[in-house]
Amino acid sequence: MxxxxxxxxxxxxxxxxxxxxxxxxxxxxxxxxxxxxxxxxxxxxxxxxxxxxxxxxxxxxxxxxxxxxxxxxxxxxxxxxxxxxxxxxxxxxxxxxxxxxxxxxxxxxxxxxxxxxxxxxxxxxxxxxxxxxxxxxxxxxxxxxxxxxxxxxxxxxxxxxxxDEELEEISEEELKEDMVSRAHELIKDKIIALDWEEMEKLVAGVLRSMGYKTLVTERGSDRGKDIEASPDGMMLEEPRILAEVKHRSGKMGAPEVRSFHSVLRGRKGLYISTGGFSKEAKYEADRSIEQLTLIDSDRLVELIIQNYDEFDVETKLLVPLAKIYWPA
Missing domain, CATH: 3.10.590 (ph1033 like fold)
Known part of the structure; x- marks a missing residue:
């Protein structure tokens, strides 16, 4: 041409x-x-x-x-x-x-x-x-x-x-993957733009959508909060969960994970860091004697997508999403 x-x-x-x-x-x-x-x-x-x-x-x-x-x-x-x-x-x-x-x-x-x-x-x-x-x-x-x-x-x-029909199928699949990838990044942009308090509310909302009742408690001089969760809301029934939310750009290292591990005392631990985790921090979590899961921003997006239909109104307002249907 x-x-x-x-x-x-x-x-x-x-x-x-x-x-x-x-x-x-x-x-x-x-x-x-x-x-x-x-x-x-x-x-x-x-x-x-x-x-x-x-x-x-x-x-x-x-x-x-x-x-x-x-x-x-x-x-x-x-x-x-x-x-x-x-x-x-x-x-x-x-x-x-x-x-x-x-x-x-x-x-x-x-x-x-x-x-x-x-x-x-x-x-x-x-x-x-x-x-x-x-x-x-x-x-x-x-x-x-x-x-x-x-x-x-x-x-x-x-x-x-x-x-060619075979090439068309490949092209459609590539387009679908591209759209999913773009949507993932756009959702991540939304959650990164939340302030620290909104992020903690979002994590609590994700836990509620999964069937837990939550309690947000004050802790620390850095305005950080723990989120406690359990099926009964009284923190008596198992699993009892303690979640720590860090909403900052830097990666969490082994000392931060080790400090969080020390307060679990038989509870399941969720450490959420939108800045991610260092290799040493991941190793520290893997060797923990308590059940401890690290959640970065990508994993948080996956949890949001998987459980969004069960979000309450307050949580949906934090990250408003629209469902898009794709030809099967």
Whole structure:
């Protein structure tokens, strides 16, 4: 493929403008900040968005809108490829940009426009999994990566048939693993951002979700707290658990683990450190005569995911998560 760019331009909410795009040979975006054909640079566009789009409550929304406006105004070039998606028919329409930016208040209620010559259509079902996924971004405008663009052109020209099913299965599994890994890191980001008191409440909530009743007790001059847990809440029934929570960036070493071990006195021990543990600390726990488990931030994320459905409301508010279903 040549160095010509390919851009996605979505046809409004739920693609309600897709027939207009096809029949009137154009693409367009909203955010009516007025005619920007005479605007000289991207900073001026951002200033217009800040002044005009007062319904944006976050700086990230302003930056996102300005970024997309700037791409449409400055980065799109004549003879670049452009695609838009028709979800009702599962078809991508492909065309070539034939005009500079135009401000047109008559063609639709999206005033920022570019004229397009549509050259063909590609069925979503004919695309590889990796290409379909690359086209799934939620933003109105984005650049299509080179591999996906090349595949779209090859299918349009009849040079590529339906993707190999075995390769598709591998690609889908890799995508699933990638999504799981990203979700894990995002959840970890959430728990690392909690303050020390919220972290202790989170650990207590995890224990409650597993069927224990908890008691948080004051201890130490460093504002640290122990969490005691047992099935009856009176710390009489076994297993009786003592949990220590350390919410800091540094790893816990052998002396800290040894100190915690000394106060267990027949109870099961959970030492939670979001900063992790040194090799010596892990060795100290392994050789402990008491049952002592070390939990770092990755293991804590796993416990959160495994038990989230049983979390009480207070604990869910600490780490709000949404369930995503994946095709089996």
């Amino acid at each position: 040549s160095e010509t760019n390919m851009w996605m331009v979505r046809a409004g909410e739920n693609a309600y403008l897709i027939d207009d795009f096809k029949n009137k040979n154009y693409v367009a975006i909203g955010w009516d900040i007025g005619d920007i054909s005479k605007v000289e640079n991207k900073d001026q566009v951002k200033e217009l968005v800040e002044q005009t789009c007062t319904y944006f409550s976050k700086k990230s929304q302003i930056s996102n809108a300005a970024g997309q406006m700037n791409r449409f105004r400055f980065d799109f070039k004549k003879d670049d490829y452009v695609i838009s998606y028709d979800p009702a028919n599962r078809i991508y329409i492909l065309g070539l940009i034939r005009s500079d930016y135009e401000y047109n208040t008559e063609i639709s209620d999206y005033y920022h426009t570019r004229k397009v010559d549509w050259v063909g259509e590609v069925r979503r079902d004919d695309l590889s999994t990796s290409t379909r996924n690359s086209l799934g971004a939620i933003t109105t405008i984005f650049a299509i990566n080179d591999d996906a663009a090349e595949e779209i052109i090859e299918i349009l020209e009849g040079k590529k048939t339906h993707p």
